[in-house]
Amino acid sequence: MLNYLFRRLNLLFITAFILSVIAFILTYWSSKNTLADADAGYIIQYVKYMSAILQGEWGLSSIDQQPMLIKGLTAFASTLELCFIAFITANIIAIPLGIFAGLNRNSLLDYLIMTIALIGLALPVFWLAVITTMLPRLLGIPLPIDGGISPVFEIPVVSGFILLDTLLAADTYQLDAFFNRLAHLILPSSVLSLFLITEIIRLTRHSITMVMKSNYVKAAYAKGLSRKEIVFRHVLKNALPPIIHQLRLQLSTIISFAMVIEIVFSLQGSGVWLLSSIKEGDYLALPTAILIISGFILLSSIFIDILLMIISPIKRKSLYVD
Amino acid sequence: MLINNEFNEEKIQSPLQYTWSIFKRNSLAITAMWGSLILILITLFADYIVPYAPSTQYVKHLLLPPYWVEGGNSAHILGTDDLGRDSLARLIQGIQLTLGGALAITIAVSILGSVIGATAALTKGLKASILHHLLDALLIIPTLLTALILIVMFGPSYENSLIAVSLSLLPQFIRGIYISIENELNKQYIISLRLDGATNVRLLRFGIFPNILEPIITLLNRIFTMAILEISTLGFLGFGTQFLDVELGALIASSIVLIYSSPWLVFFPGLAIFIIILVFNIFTEGLRHAVIEGEDL
Numbered sequence: 293m294l295n296y297l298f299r300r301l302n303l304l305f306i307t308a309f310i311l312s313v314i315a316f317i318l319t320y321w322s323s324k325n326t327l328a329d330a331d332a333g334y335i336i337q338y339v340k341y342m343s344a345i346l347q348g349e350w351g352l353s354s355i356d357q358q359p360m361l362i363k364g365l366t367a368f369a370s371t372l373e374l375c376f377i378a379f380i381t382a383n384i385i386a387i388p389l390g391i392f393a394g395l396n397r398n399s400l401l402d403y404l405i406m407t408i409a410l411i412g413l414a415l416p417v418f419w420l421a422v423i424t425t426m427l428p429r430l431l432g433i434p435l436p437i438d439g440g441i442s443p444v445f446e447i448p449v450v451s452g453f454i455l456l457d458t459l460l461a462a463d464t465y466q467l468d469a470f471f472n473r474l475a476h477l478i479l480p481s482s483v484l485s486l487f488l489i490t491e492i493i494r495l496t497r498h499s500i501t502m503v504m505k506s507n508y509v510k511a512a513y514a515k516g517l518s519r520k521e522i523v524f525r526h527v528l529k530n531a532l533p534p535i536i537h538q539l540r541l542q543l544s545t546i547i548s549f550a551m552v553i554e555i556v557f558s559l560q561g562s563g564v565w566l567l568s569s570i571k572e573g574d575y576l577a578l579p580t581a582i583l584i585i586s587g588f589i590l591l592s593s594i595f596i597d598i599l600l601m602i603i604s605p606i607k608r609k610s611l612y613v614d
Numbered sequence: 615m616l617i618n619n620e621f622n623e624e625k626i627q628s629p630l631q632y633t634w635s636i637f638k639r640n641s642l643a644i645t646a647m648w649g650s651l652i653l654i655l656i657t658l659f660a661d662y663i664v665p666y667a668p669s670t671q672y673v674k675h676l677l678l679p680p681y682w683v684e685g686g687n688s689a690h691i692l693g694t695d696d697l698g699r700d701s702l703a704r705l706i707q708g709i710q711l712t713l714g715g716a717l718a719i720t721i722a723v724s725i726l727g728s729v730i731g732a733t734a735a736l737t738k739g740l741k742a743s744i745l746h747h748l749l750d751a752l753l754i755i756p757t758l759l760t761a762l763i764l765i766v767m768f769g770p771s772y773e774n775s776l777i778a779v780s781l782s783l784l785p786q787f788i789r790g791i792y793i794s795i796e797n798e799l800n801k802q803y804i805i806s807l808r809l810d811g812a813t814n815v816r817l818l819r820f821g822i823f824p825n826i827l828e829p830i831i832t833l834l835n836r837i838f839t840m841a842i843l844e845i846s847t848l849g850f851l852g853f854g855t856q857f858l859d860v861e862l863g864a865l866i867a868s869s870i871v872l873i874y875s876s877p878w879l880v881f882f883p884g885l886a887i888f889i890i891i892l893v894f895n896i897f898t899e900g901l902r903h904a905v906i907e908g909e910d911l
Contacts, residue, residue, distance in 0.1 A: 303747060310751035314763070321767060414891035416843055418850045419866055419884035426873060541753070541786065545840070548756035552847055566762065567851070575766055582759055589754040 296601060304594050311586050315579035316341050319351075322575035345583070354574045364580040367565035368588070369452030370440060374561065375550050378481040382488035389489075390496025394531075395523065397501060405493060412490035417549045421483045421556035428479075436476050440560040445469040454560075480557045484550055495538050499531040506530075533604040540596045543589050629824070636904040643900020649893040653713060660710035664703040665691075668860075672698040677876050695879055696872055704865060709886055711772065711861035712849070716841035719780045723787050723837055731791030735799065736814050746792055749785035757782040757844050758851075765853050772861070775854040779844045783837050790836075794829040798822045828906050835898040839891055846887055862887050 316338050344350075350361040393405040425437045440454060441447065445465055447457045455477075458469040503509060504527060512522045551563030558564060562581060569577035637643060656663065666672075678693040679686045680701075686693060692701035734745035752760065761778035768774055798804060799822070807821045848854045849863030860868065862883040869879035 303750065306747070307751050307754065311754070314751070314755075318763065318766075410892065410895055411888075413839065414888045414895065416846055416863070416884060416887045418847055418863065419880075419887065422866065422870060422873065422880060423884070426877075429874075541789070544754060544756040544782075548758040548844075548847075551756070551758055552851065555851065563758075566759075570762065570766060578759075578762060578766055582755060582763070585756060585759065586751075586754045589756075593754065 293601065297598070300594060300597055304590065307590055308587075311582065311590070312342060312345070313338070315345075315583050318579040318582070319576065322578070323351075350580055350583075351576050353569070353576065355569070355572050360576055360580045363565065364562070364577070364584045366449055366452040367560070367562040368581075368584050370454060370559070370561040371547065371550050371554060371563065372588075373453050373455060374477060374481055374484065374554065374559065375546060377477055378484035378488055378550070379546075381481060382485040382492055385485070386489040386492035387496055390493040391500055391523075391528070391531075393493065394497040394500025394504070395527075402497075406497070409490040409493040412486050413494075415486070417483065417487055418552050418556055420486065421480070421553050424479050424483050425556065435479055437479060438558045440476055441469065441473045442476075445472060476559070480553050480559055484546075484553050487549055488546065491542060492535070492539070495535045496531070499534045500527060502534070503527050503531045533600055533606075536596060536600060540593055543592065544586075547585060547589070633904045633907075636907045637900060640900045640903065643897060643903075646893050646896035646900060649889075650897045653709070653890060653893065654717070656706060657710050657714045657717070660706050664706050666700040666703045668699060668703040668707040670699065670703075672700070674698070677872070679876065680878055683878075692882060693876070693878055695869060696876075701879065701882060704860060705862075705882055705886060708860055708862040708865045708883055709890070711855060711859060712842060712845055712863070712887070713890055715772070715776050715779075715845050715861070716838055719776060719783065719841045719845075720834060720838045723780050723783050723841075724834060727784055727787035728791055731788045732795060732818055734788070735792050735795035736818070746788070749781075749788060752781055753785040753789075755782070758847075761848050761853050770853050770856060772855040772859065775845060775848040778848065779841055782844070783840060786840075787833060787837055790829065790833040794826045794833075795822055798825055828902055831898055831902045831905065835895060835902075838894060842887060842891055 319341060320337065348361060350359065350364070352358065353360055353363055389405050393402045396402050427433065428435045428437055436442070441458070445458070445461075445468070447454065447461050447469060450457050450460050454473050455470065458465070458467075458473050461469060509522060509526060512526055517525070551561065551566070553559070554561040554563035555567055562585065566577055566581050569575075672690070672694060675687060675690060675694050676698050677696055678690050680693045681688045681691050683693075690700050690702070692705065694700055695704070730745055734742045737745070755763075757779060760782050761775055764774045764778050795818075804817065804821050807817055812821065845854065845861065846863030846866075849861045849865075850867045852864070852867060855861050855864050865883040866880055869876070873880050
């Protein structure tokens with residue numbers, strides 16, 4: 293177990309190093325004329341760059357002279373908020389459906405659920421988002437389709453998570469700002485959650501089927517346990533780790549899609565921030581985004597790995613990290 | 615001679631024939647197979663079957679609806695866009711670029727990924743670890759960011775978007791191949807093959823490969839689907855094809871302002887992506903079932 297942990301941390305450092313090199317190359321490339329001592333070797337410049345990064349000096353945006361780190365973190369917090377809401381919705385809907393499909397394989401309901409999942413996978417996210425922006429007008433639902441929050445509200449940025457900030461600013465607007473933000477999130481998060489739902493249904497169904505085929509479930513049947521008891525006592529517990537593991541690998545795809553959805557809905561977040569920065573020629577935004585977003589994905593992967601190690605004993609014995 | 619030539623059904627089939635005979639029974643999968651073949655043919659011969667040159671502007675026919683809608687013209691079956699370009703021709707060109715790109719990525723990624731993944735699985739120690747985790751850093755950079763890096767450094771182009779998508783899919787494939795080979799390696803028959811003195815290549819070709827067909831098909835399907843989605847997403851954001859050539863995502867983006875006056879222009883490219891993914895998924899799902907038939911479905 294310690295060996296595994298050691299290897300995992302080793303990987304963390306190597307990957308973080310590669311990431312920082314990529315970010316350094318980009319920064320160097322985008323500001324090659326403005327660096328103070330361009331004569332110094334690459335290694336010295338890299339060390340200087342890293343010490344600046346570690347001290348929190350990530351440079352200033354060339355658009356409004358704001359510190360990059362703050363801008364990046366605020367934008368990414370908004371993206372995370374969207375991902376988080378979509379993720380929770382998707383789990384609530386998809387896990388029961390997946391379990392149901394996995395337990396009743398090749399039944400009519402299984403085919404129905406899998407057809408829905410296939411259709412959800414085949415619909416491109418950005419296209420669905422574009423179609424969804426038409427819905428309120430076509431169906432007459434009063435839901436906002438652009439922006440993160442109505443400009444009436446002036447919410448001071450405290451945590452970057454606007455839902456939290458609106459709650460903190462509850463003195464001025466009561467809960468109006470909170471509900472306004474929530475209304476702005478409904479359509480984008482449902483588009484994102486559709487993609488997540490198809491993924492989670494597929495993973496859950498596959499995982500449940502694998503567990504149902506295993507010998508210990510047969511043994512449990514032989515012991516005389518009822519199907520319900522087997523499912524709750526053995527199957528669910530053992531089906532969970534592979535799902536979490538696979539979802540971890542999907543993390544970067546999910547964030548990628550969230551950024552695209554933000555761009556379509558012009559929801560403030562890292563997608564809009566990056567796109568506009570690059571169009572304005574503020575290339576320093578790119579290494580900042582790489583460090584923040586990939587750093588987040590890296591750290592959460594490690595966190596999930598350790599979590600998996602705690603909840604599934606098989607992982608503890610494995611020597612190699614995968 | 616014990617072989618009975620009288621009754622066909624008693625002939626012993628080769629594994630390939632057996633798989634095919636199972637696959638044949640699934641009519642939905644057969645339909646999907648023909649659908650995929652037609653789509654691939656469209657991709658290969660798009661230049662010969664387009665009704666008009668995709669960039670020709672018919673100034674007299676602006677924003678025509680499809681011909682079955684009031685006001686449509688049967689000369690332009692799917693209507694025209696705001697510059698009078700034929701929608702069907704542009705759609706076919708879009709399918710060519712998107713599907714062709716996705717197929718190219720799938721082939722390139724599968725060849726490169728198999729080589730790296732198999733080498734990593736069959737060797738031990740530091741070399742295996744380096745090979746296996748070589749591209750881990752890419753796994754944690756979202757595709758959109760990889761694409762942005764390439765585009766900022768080398769300028770936006772269709773080729774760069776393809777490279778970005780392949781770079782983000784390659785580590786996933788390597789990982790998949792590595793895990794499935796690793797699972798097979800611990801089994802008894804591989805050990806007995808090893809004891810017989812089989813070389814690694816022979817082990818892969820005759821021992822492992824036939825047994826990991828099913829995960830390979832699933833992986834390929836996955837790579838292909840994600841490639842289509844990501845190519846069109848990059849195209850949609852304007853990082854893909856430039857100027858006259860448009861792939862499906864860019865086609866949607868270019869007509870997004872016309873969504874209320876002419877929703878067809880947004881609708882058809884999306885439908886094309888939908889159909890491509892659906893058809894290929896049903897086809898590979900049928901194939902997968904045929905391969906694992908005999909085991910528990």
